[in-house]
Amino acid sequence: MGKSILEIDDLTKRFGGILAVNDISFNINEGEIVAVIGPNGAGKTTLFNMISNVIMPTQGEVRFKGEKISARKIHTLAKLGMTRTFQNLLIFENMSVLENVMLGTHIKLNTTILTAGFRLPSVKKDEEMSFYMASEALELVGLKSRMYERAETLPYGLQKLLEIARAIVSNPTLVLLDEPMAGLNDSEKNKITQVILNMRKKGYSFLFIEHDMRVVMEMADRIIVMDFGNKIAEGSPEEIQKDPKVIQAYLGEEVF
Numbered sequence: 001m002g003k004s005i006l007e008i009d010d011l012t013k014r015f016g017g018i019l020a021v022n023d024i025s026f027n028i029n030e031g032e033i034v035a036v037i038g039p040n041g042a043g044k045t046t047l048f049n050m051i052s053n054v055i056m057p058t059q060g061e062v063r064f065k066g067e068k069i070s071a072r073k074i075h076t077l078a079k080l081g082m083t084r085t086f087q088n089l090l091i092f093e094n095m096s097v098l099e100n101v102m103l104g105t106h107i108k109l110n111t112t113i114l115t116a117g118f119r120l121p122s123v124k125k126d127e128e129m130s131f132y133m134a135s136e137a138l139e140l141v142g143l144k145s146r147m148y149e150r151a152e153t154l155p156y157g158l159q160k161l162l163e164i165a166r167a168i169v170s171n172p173t174l175v176l177l178d179e180p181m182a183g184l185n186d187s188e189k190n191k192i193t194q195v196i197l198n199m200r201k202k203g204y205s206f207l208f209i210e211h212d213m214r215v216v217m218e219m220a221d222r223i224i225v226m227d228f229g230n231k232i233a234e235g236s237p238e239e240i241q242k243d244p245k246v247i248q249a250y251l252g253e254e255v256f
């Protein structure tokens, strides 16, 4: 396992009287796939939003590659090598598959809207680079052959892959996936699982929130379990499945 790239220290978030995330700490190492699970309302999304700098923590700190990230904007986070997807698809339906992914390259390239407007020579170079990066990302997720199709014509499962392609196009070290399997059928889930496991082999790290335990057990190297804002367990899939605190938190649900 590689070195630690993400460090979460005593992270806490209050919304008025609600303690959504309570004093959570954990690390992610390079090349690792870590899952965050927990019953509805456990605080998973809030945790994710703090890590990706969408909301500010009430207390605590997130460090990515040693740098404190709470003062950084989302696009600078991407430059630093952290990207994310959201629970709801963010696909531009009228654009081609390729164009959707090319949108994710702008953080890496220098073109501003102004120079793009004047079509300076640097823009052409940037466009070529953007095209190259997007095709590579589409190749990785297995969508290259469909890059000129309109995004809306892809089945839902492939649109999810398209979103992953856009998240990885800037060549991040860490990708945060918020419920990547939501709404997918089993064969689509298997496909995305394979894509992610393959990308891990290429050195990508992932942190993901997921409710489908079969997927979690298959993909995750390590699992963080949350309940009522607290981290109640952390361990390998085997350890988590037999942890009494986890079984208790999911009481009444047949999750494993």
Ligand SMILES: Nc1ncnc2c1ncn2[C@@H]1O[C@H](COP(=O)(O)OP(=O)(O)OP(=O)(O)O)[C@@H](O)[C@H]1O
Pocket: 015, 018, 019, 020, 038, 039, 040, 041, 042, 043, 044, 045, 046, 047
């Ligand atoms: N913006 C907000 N304002 C007030 N309360 C919030 C806000 N966002 C989340 N909460 C509350 O914080 C708690 C944790 O919510 P969160 O969405 O993080 O849970 P979750 O584990 O992601 O749930 P789910 O699995 O249903 O997506 C809940 O009690 C929720 O109602």
